[in-house]
Amino acid sequence: MSDESRPSPAGPPSAPAQAPVAAVIPAAGRGVRLGPGAPKALRALNGTPMLIHAVHSLAASRHVSLVVVVAPVDGPTEVKSLLDAHALPERTDFVVVPGGESRQESVALGLAAVPPEYGVVLVHDAARPLVPVDTVDAVIEAVRDGAPAVVPALPLADTVKEVEPATEPGAPEPVVATPERARLRAVQTPQGFDRATLVRAHETVTEDVTDDASMVEQLGLPVVTVPGHEEAFKVTRPLDLVLAEAVLARRRLNDGY
Ligand SMILES: Nc1ccn([C@@H]2O[C@H](COP(=O)(O)OP(=O)(O)OP(=O)(O)O)[C@@H](O)[C@H]2O)c(=O)n1
Numbered sequence: 001m002s003d004e005s006r007p008s009p010a011g012p013p014s015a016p017a018q019a020p021v022a023a024v025i026p027a028a029g030r031g032v033r034l035g036p037g038a039p040k041a042l043r044a045l046n047g048t049p050m051l052i053h054a055v056h057s058l059a060a061s062r063h064v065s066l067v068v069v070v071a072p073v074d075g076p077t078e079v080k081s082l083l084d085a086h087a088l089p090e091r092t093d094f095v096v097v098p099g100g101e102s103r104q105e106s107v108a109l110g111l112a113a114v115p116p117e118y119g120v121v122l123v124h125d126a127a128r129p130l131v132p133v134d135t136v137d138a139v140i141e142a143v144r145d146g147a148p149a150v151v152p153a154l155p156l157a158d159t160v161k162e163v164e165p166a167t168e169p170g171a172p173e174p175v176v177a178t179p180e181r182a183r184l185r186a187v188q189t190p191q192g193f194d195r196a197t198l199v200r201a202h203e204t205v206t207e208d209v210t211d212d213a214s215m216v217e218q219l220g221l222p223v224v225t226v227p228g229h230e231e232a233f234k235v236t237r238p239l240d241l242v243l244a245e246a247v248l249a250r251r252r253l254n255d256g257y
């Protein structure tokens, strides 16, 4: 039996083994935690906008044939010009749509621009510009192998405390619990999904969440991890820019990237 004609089991939906892959890149955030300046995705890393690094990282996978960039609401024209100005793989199609008020809304708007033939959809933060292609491919492989939702994840270095959040910034916060660190993971992007599962998650979950996989969890469907990568970190605060430029400098030394 060919992979394509694999029977659909009674369990959660799964993408056909050779399903085409689209990537949605939400890039419509302001980057408030990074400090004043242009929208975060448009700020430069080593002279190139963060978004362009992120697009290159996803399009580096030979499996990704469509990239949908979700631009700042007033920025689609600028983003289209940026994509035109940079050499990108010819085997990949690029679409730009305007974003929304929240990450969740921006992802939903990007997902709506993915044609139905794409059975696998990746969602990748523009703010994680340096994710290695091996991580992208590991996520794709796990979805094509039948997982409805896949997240790259890393063990934590710090011990984590659950607290009663303070009402004023800087006030002491009572510690409520110390979850067992060995069972915790920090999750990254790209998160990968069987397309129908992701569409259903966005249609069903209305509460504000911080990642797409948690919406699938709310549907009661399984979410699995694959190993994440240190270089897939999220550029959130100013020090992250320093780290990102250092990673790029090391890559230039090692392989001329
Ligand atoms: N309305 C929004 C908010 C966020 N994002 C995107 O979601 C990703 C992860 O969000 P985050 O790192 O929190 O970015 P910002 O929202 O820009 O950061 P901040 O919270 O510091 O403003 C980023 O690529 C960001 O551009 C988006 O597309 N639309």
Ligand SMILES: C[C@](O)(CO)[C@H](O)COP(=O)(O)O
Pocket (backbone or CB within 6 Å): 103, 125, 186, 187, 188, 189, 210, 211, 212, 234
């Ligand atoms: C999706 C995410 O990158 C997974 O770690 C993260 O939840 C995004 O959070 P943010 O606060 O919107 O950056």
